[in-house]
Amino acid sequence: MPTVKNWQLGRDMAYPYDARYPERQFAFVFNINRCIACQSCTMACKSTWTFSKGQEHMWWANVETKPYGGYPRWWDVKILEQLETANPGAQVWGGTPGDGRLAPYGTFEGQTIFEAAARALSPDSARVLGYLPTDEEWNSPNIYEDNPVGKRGVRNALDDTGVQLPVHKTWFFYLARICNHCSYPACLAACPRKAIYKRPEDGIVLLDQSECRGYRKCVEACPYKKTMYRGNTRTSEKCIACYPRVEGTDPESNGEPMETRCMEACIGQIRMQGLVTIAEDGTWAEDRYNPLYFLVHVAKVALPLYPQFGTQPNGYYIPPRWVPRPYLRQMFGPGVDLAIENSISPSRELLAVLQLFRRSNRIIFRYEIEEGPKIYEGSLHGRKVELYNDTVIAFGKDGRELFRTTVEEPVHVRSNAHANSI
């Protein structure tokens, strides 16, 4: 098997094809700390792409309640278990998270789904370790989500206290997911008909319906379970990253690259999506003032989802602060502790960049900060906080200013009835 460089793992790894890198890569950052599971993203995707007959159980974008929930159920537990069985006790990280772009999380010493397949599977044509979820596992995308239940016999009305559901007695969080448009897609690697391809201009991974014969090898291989089979067409389908919007060819985009529907719809303002520049060796080329580059490589608050699977996913997450660290380290790798520390007390620049989320639907290619005077110094959660009257300016693909965000002291308008009160 050829060898490719996986910077998220800090090492080379085996992959069924030679490395080919796009000029730019579709990527996104989700700030889990803000997600309220409103499912607006899920419905934005559903109502755009998967509302037809045969797609009833198909949710390209979903939000699941961790640690109990999953769509399909137990997807991550199952693949983690398979890897553990293939390489018992050795799925570990070594080295120390560092500053460089090449091994920011140290080195993964275990086996990826490609490496484990080479050792554990036969025949040779089985290129990726995976499994095919059952119909039942696909059936309940929202299982364990905790919407308060109605009273028995009373429909269309919420119970005030929600006491009817088994309430989570402990920590949980909402994990919003779409296809990661991986740099080394497992779906692509597994397809015997080469029906799946990665676009050289933006790294979006697409599945050619006219080539697909419904073997479901991609469904079996994708460790994130983001390709889905459609019974009435007998082909598989997957997230297309709303590519007309990303290209700027969607009529609504007016020629400018736009973020996807799920990003646009996000009520909690947790999502930012963009295109990052890829270097010759497949790493992210230094692009200091691209907001995604800043969040992943400079502030180091955004981490890949299960990097140990080995597909080099392009979805990044600001991990939830309250969740036990061992769980988070398994899910996001060894960068978790630094990411949480940096997000609890955001730096001056991070605070500014976080204000870029969801202020526009255009893709932000670059930002600039105009520094203003210090307006506050104090402490929060035992850490020093400094606030500045900075202005952060977002620029689109052709360098045009999209918007600027600045801070102002709030003005309190007293009501006529209480003119003397505060």
Next chain:
Amino acid sequence: MSYHDPEPEDPQELVGVELPGDEAVTREMAATFADEFAQLGLTRIQILSLYRRAEYTGAHQAWRLLGEDEIARIVDESLAVYGRFVWVVTDGPEEVAGSVAQPLRLVRRGS
């Protein structure tokens, strides 16, 4: 919504397991929401209603466990920092009239 008693034979039945977690975790979750939504510019009333409403189960569970006073204290702590100012967003100047925006064109590398 469930309107029936649990059916143990039903493969879709909820089968939760309890994982370690304690009041400190709940407190940290409540503080995280307060920080995030204060940073987004929500008002005290708006943030508190997030905890009070049963729809937002994470926040609401913290409210039930810790009580209104403690949640208000947590929210006020965040607002004491991030509530000091408001974010003002201004759209950039529109395209010059008559100019036609070009679709993104990226050069393909190699073959």
